[in-house]
Amino acid sequence: xxxxxxxxxxxxxxxxxxxxxxxxxxxxxxxxxxxxxxxxxxxxxxxxxxxxxxxxxxxxxxxxxxxxxxxxxxxxxxxxxxxxxxxxxxxxxxxxxxxxxxxxxxxxxxxxxxxxxxxxxxxxxxxxxxxxxxxxxxxxxxxxxxxxxxxxxxxxxxxxxxxxxxxxxxxxxxxxxxxxxxxxxxxxxxxxxxxxxxxxxxxxxxxxxxxxxxxxxxxxxxxxxxxxxxxxxxxxxxxxxxxxxxxxxxxxxxxxxxxxxxxxxxxxxxxxxxxxxxxxxxxxxxxxxxxxxxxxxxxxxxxxxxxxxxxxxxxxxxxxxxxxxxxxxxxxxxxxxxxxxxxxxxxxxxxxxxxxxxxxxxxxxxxxxxxxxxxxxxxxxxxxxxxxxxxxxxxxxxxxxxxxxxxxxxxxxxxxxxxxxxxxxxxxxxxxxxxxxxxxxxxxxxxxxxxx
Amino acid sequence: xxxxxxxxxxxxxxxxxxxxxxxxxxxxxxxxxxxxxxxxxxxxxxxxxxxxxxxxxxxxxxxxxxxxxxxxxxxxxxxxxxxxxxxxxxxxxxxxxxxxxxxxxxxxxxxxxxxxxxxxxxxxxxxxxx
Numbered sequence: 196x197x198x199x200x201x202x203x204x205x206x207x208x209x210x211x212x213x214x215x216x217x218x219x220x221x222x223x224x225x226x227x228x229x230x231x232x233x234x235x236x237x238x239x240x241x242x243x244x245x246x247x248x249x250x251x252x253x254x255x256x257x258x259x260x261x262x263x264x265x266x267x268x269x270x271x272x273x274x275x276x277x278x279x280x281x282x283x284x285x286x287x288x289x290x291x292x293x294x295x296x297x298x299x300x301x302x303x304x305x306x307x308x309x310x311x312x313x314x315x316x317x318x319x320x321x322x323x324x325x326x327x328x329x330x331x332x333x334x335x336x337x338x339x340x341x342x343x344x345x346x347x348x349x350x351x352x353x354x355x356x357x358x359x360x361x362x363x364x365x366x367x368x369x370x371x372x373x374x375x376x377x378x379x380x381x382x383x384x385x386x387x388x389x390x391x392x393x394x395x396x397x398x399x400x401x402x403x404x405x406x407x408x409x410x411x412x413x414x415x416x417x418x419x420x421x422x423x424x425x426x427x428x429x430x431x432x433x434x435x436x437x438x439x440x441x442x443x444x445x446x447x448x449x450x451x452x453x454x455x456x457x458x459x460x461x462x463x464x465x466x467x468x469x470x471x472x473x474x475x476x477x478x479x480x481x482x483x484x485x486x487x488x489x490x491x492x493x494x495x496x497x498x499x500x501x502x503x504x505x506x507x508x509x510x511x512x513x514x515x516x517x518x519x520x521x522x523x524x525x526x527x528x529x530x531x532x533x534x535x536x537x538x539x540x541x542x543x544x545x546x547x548x549x550x551x552x553x554x555x556x557x558x559x560x561x562x563x564x565x566x567x568x569x570x571x572x573x574x575x576x577x578x579x580x581x582x583x584x585x586x587x588x589x590x591x592x593x594x595x596x597x598x599x600x601x602x603x604x605x606x607x608x609x610x611x612x613x614x615x616x617x618x619x620x621x622x623x624x625x626x627x628x629x630x631x632x633x634x635x636x637x638x639x640x641x642x643x644x645x646x647x
Numbered sequence: 648x649x650x651x652x653x654x655x656x657x658x659x660x661x662x663x664x665x666x667x668x669x670x671x672x673x674x675x676x677x678x679x680x681x682x683x684x685x686x687x688x689x690x691x692x693x694x695x696x697x698x699x700x701x702x703x704x705x706x707x708x709x710x711x712x713x714x715x716x717x718x719x720x721x722x723x724x725x726x727x728x729x730x731x732x733x734x735x736x737x738x739x740x741x742x743x744x745x746x747x748x749x750x751x752x753x754x755x756x757x758x759x760x761x762x763x764x765x766x767x768x769x770x771x772x773x774x775x776x777x
Contacts (some may be wrong), residue, residue: 484687509708517711
């Protein structure tokens with residue numbers, strides 16, 4: 196809490212440090228920059244501000260008013276009302292993990308439950324709580340792998356079908372090590388290439404191989420062979436997941452993942468530009484000392500009562516001081532809690548149901564779109580709730596999306612913006628919230644723009 | 648405090664036993680008692696690495712603190728006590744025996760002259776325990 200000082204307190208402090216007035220403290224800042232004139236609008240009353248803000252917010256489209264077919268890493272799922280009402284309890288309402296944690300047993304229990312749920316879902320043995328978002332969790336997998344091999348292995352192999360922003364964030368995190376060689380996709384640079392094409396890039400100098408599951412294009416591959424290739428070379432194998440998909444799909448732990456990371460937003464966290472989102476990070480037990488953040492464990496106290504403790508904080512600055520290799524303070528603990536509440540509410544069967552609804556609705560949509568003359572749906576590999584549509588040659592994805600918006604439809608992701616070779620390809624996401632009517636309307640508008 | 652007279656000691660509490668041109672290193676009894684129970688050992692180097700004096704070669708976590716083991720002499724790593732993480736309590740109970748960490752083939756034996764003998768190290772420890 197920030198409490199302003201009184202004039203007399205200020206006087207006293209200035210006297211102690213031997214400064215005449217506050218301005219003297221800013222002497223080193225060039226005069227021109229010291230108190231620049233700010234071009235601010237005139238002050239408004241609370242009522243005026245409220246109405247102005249409302250006007251501004253009306254310029255936004257939101258997923259309550261439009262049919263949303265946009266995914267590409269963040270998905271429009273139903274959030275049970277209980278998530279928000281539990282989340283907003285005063286006892287939980289902070290983004291920080293406690294530094295003197297054992298006094299906050301409720302928070303520790305929630306984190307323990309979160310770790311257990313995510314570890315189960317991913318088929319991993321340990322899970323930290325947590326990272327900012329999917330992108331920073333992926334980047335952290337890179338940092339972990341680099342240190343795991345004592346900085347001796349310098350090659351990183353990433354699939355082009357890992358979310359472009361995640362790849363970019365990993366490169367940013369590792370850009371301080373110029374010796375690293377980050378290989379993204381095989382030589383032919385085909386974004387839709389089969390993941391087996393990555394195996395030619397994996398060598399004895401490879402620290403980490405990263406793939407996505409379902410991949411950025413929604414496709415589901417069995418990575419067993421690629422994981423084997425990575426392990427034979429001595430490298431770690433990381434899998435980026437969509438947690439909802441794991442309600443239906445085999446857990447990455449079952450096909451050889453050492454690290455599982457992902458965006459936790461689909462688990463009860465609303466879509467919002469800039470977050471807060473949630474970075475999932477789980478791993479095999481032998482990497483436990485290398486995890487950033489914190490791990491909560493369950494124990495019993497001297498009277499045999501169940502209790503929770505901060506078991507391990509192996510890399511953080513409040514433990515390792517100047518030797519720290521991580522400093523996660525705002526760990527999105529509140530978002531981790533939201534996902535915990537969500538998973539507890541829907542349960543194992545509910546999660547499978549959500550995943551099945553997404554899967555079947557997406558497949559219905561893909562089928563309908565594929566039937567429109569001139570449109571083709573990328574096929575040949577199983578997909579979860581997202582798929583790639585190739586538009587007729589002269590159609591521009593951006594223009595189509597504008598047209599869709601006129602019909603209250605938020606269209607899919609314009610793949611050309613991230614993959615130049617995929618111009619006039621749109622990626623469409625379908626969730627349990629998309630109705631059959633919405634899907635049929637989407638197809639109608641596609642047909643209409645095709646004839647126009 | 649156990650300070651064997653046949654060893655050399657560094658200011659950061661590592662011991663060195665020289666046999667021919669190979670030095671065995673570990674942490675002193677004083678260091679282990681300051682750290683208390685060791686709960687984690689991680690080697691930062693592999694056999695074959697050329698390592699300079701003062702590089703961090705091992706990190707230790709104890710119930711109380713984390714600490715680095717600095718290499719007291721430059722050279723090539725010719726032995727790593729890879730079983731140590733499984734018997735790390737021996738760092739506390741037998742720091743000069745089973746608690747050894749690395750064997751280094753000296754590349755600059757002249758550096759040994761800069762280390763303390765047992766008497767000087769004893770004084771150095773006593774100064775710090777008061």
